[in-house]
Amino acid sequence: MFCRVLVQLIALSLWSLPFGPLPALAEPLELIIDADYSKNPASSQSIELGVRTALEEVDYMLGDLPVVVVPKDHRGNLKRSARTFQEFSENPSGLAVIGGLHSPPYLAEQDFINSNGLLTLLTWSAAGPITRSKAGMENWFFRLSVDDSRSGGFLVDAAVSEGHCSKIGLLLLDTTWGQANRDPLTRALEAWSMTPAFIEFIPSTIGDARASALAESIARTSPDCLIMLANWDSGAVVINALHHVLPEVRIFSHWGIMGGGFADLVNDEVRTAHQLSVLQTCGLARERAGSAILAAALERAQPNSPQLSAVAAPTGFVHGYDLTRLLIAAAKQAATTSAWQGDIASKRRAIKTALETLRTPVDGILKTYSAPFSAYTPNRPNAHEALGPSDLCLARFSKEGVLKDYN
Known part of the structure; x- marks a missing residue:
């Protein structure tokens, strides 16, 4: 009796399905990390860890679409980074490039990126001119990092x-x-x-x-x-x-020295003698103040050692996490627009517009971001900068060679 009823239920279910082939699953969007994983692995790996930690909180979904992270190692070579952007410009699933430690690749490719509408999110590279496009050219760079200007x-x-x-x-x-x-x-x-x-x-x-x-x-x-x-x-x-x-x-x-094994090469005696102070954003200070968001992010990222000092390059983790949270909020807002239903160029445009007009504050490690970006014009040179001078701090090395809050 049970088997006959089960067969009838299966048959009824099959009968209720629409005729024709089942719809294909959506191709996942891609976030490309363009970074130096060879010569400066600490910075690249920490950025990726921050990005993935934020995405795990939303089950790797941006808006209503799945997303994957695709690391690309440019090895500190401008031509390899340029090739990544060329491939990205032709990638029907590539939503954004997330930049690494270095500034020169983005200074070199700035015009190509802006003229082709290639959404680029900067988590570390600090050269001021990157986020200031030429007159008459759109600005497709958004930075959550130090701005050296x-x-x-x-x-x-x-x-x-x-x-x-x-x-x-x-x-x-x-x-x-x-x-x-x-x-x-x-x-x-x-x-x-x-x-x-x-x-x-x-x-x-x-x-x-x-x-x-x-x-x-x-x-x-x-x-x-x-x-x-x-x-x-x-x-x-x-x-x-x-x-x-x-x-x-x-x-x-400057924090450029935190991209690799600096503390292994410069011992504590030398660091102390020179009172070596290192520019940072204020993630370490937030940890000392007991940030619940940072504690939860670290517990998710590395439950066996949930301290920011245990991250090889803490700046990359903090910025990668906060900027990805802004991207998630922008995708949620963009998904309500018709542009999100278009091709990848339309989706990039929808994200750009959403980042410039975020309606909902976003809680991050460094602060709560309330409309952190706006539409760029030459008269508003800081429009695509999420951080400012008030977000900067100094840090010093402990005897063990990890950065500690300056105070």
Whole structure:
């Protein structure tokens, strides 16, 4: 009896199905992470961890569509990053590119990205010009990170007011990122009626002999403080060389040194001697203040060690998480529009519009974001910047080589 009833129920169910083939499942959207997983793995992996942690909270759905994360390793090579954007421009499922540590790839491809409507979300790269498009060109970059057009003033103010520095030198990586920071830092010093004690550029691949010669040259200017913008490997080589000739010069560093194993190359004695302070956004301060959102995110991301200091590059995690939360909110808003039902170009446009007009505040680790972006015009240069100077903090290394809140 039971079997006969079961067969009848199955037959009835089949009869009630519509004629023709079953509808195909929706192809998932793709979020491409364009980052250096080879030379700067800590930053790339932490960004990806933050992105995935936020997406797990919504079961990897954006609006009403599934999404997958696709990491792409550009290995610090501009051509490889350019190839990723070329492929993305032709990808019928590619919704957005999430940027990594470096600024030069996005400075190099800025016009291509903006002219082709390629939605690009920046979680780390800090060069000011990236989010300021040329006149007459749309701006498809959105940044939740440090903006170096304003961070230079923060570093100089900290060096003068907190470090009591009176003779400050500038030590900058010899890339478009470092070069773009020369003028903002110089102007920030001028606001204190100061000029740089020196301006030196660090080659991206610098060896011990070149670093020693650079350190000797710097020592002849007798600075009491340095502001440094460098990558983790070049920064480590230079600081170790400086320690031999300027053993007590105070160093205020951009966060570029946090992209890899800097603390493994520069020991605690050297870091302490130079009172090494590192620019950060205020995630570590939020952890000290007991942020419930941060605690929950860390518990989800790494339940065996739910502390921000346990993340190799905490900045990447915090920014990746917060920016993805903004993307999730934008997708929810965009999904109510007709543009969301169109092709991938229409979906990118719908997300761009939603990011510029977010109607609902979004809780993040660093703060609650209330309309963090707006439509960009040259007269509104900060329209695509989610963070500002009030979101910046300094951190210092513990003896174990992890960053701790400055206070």
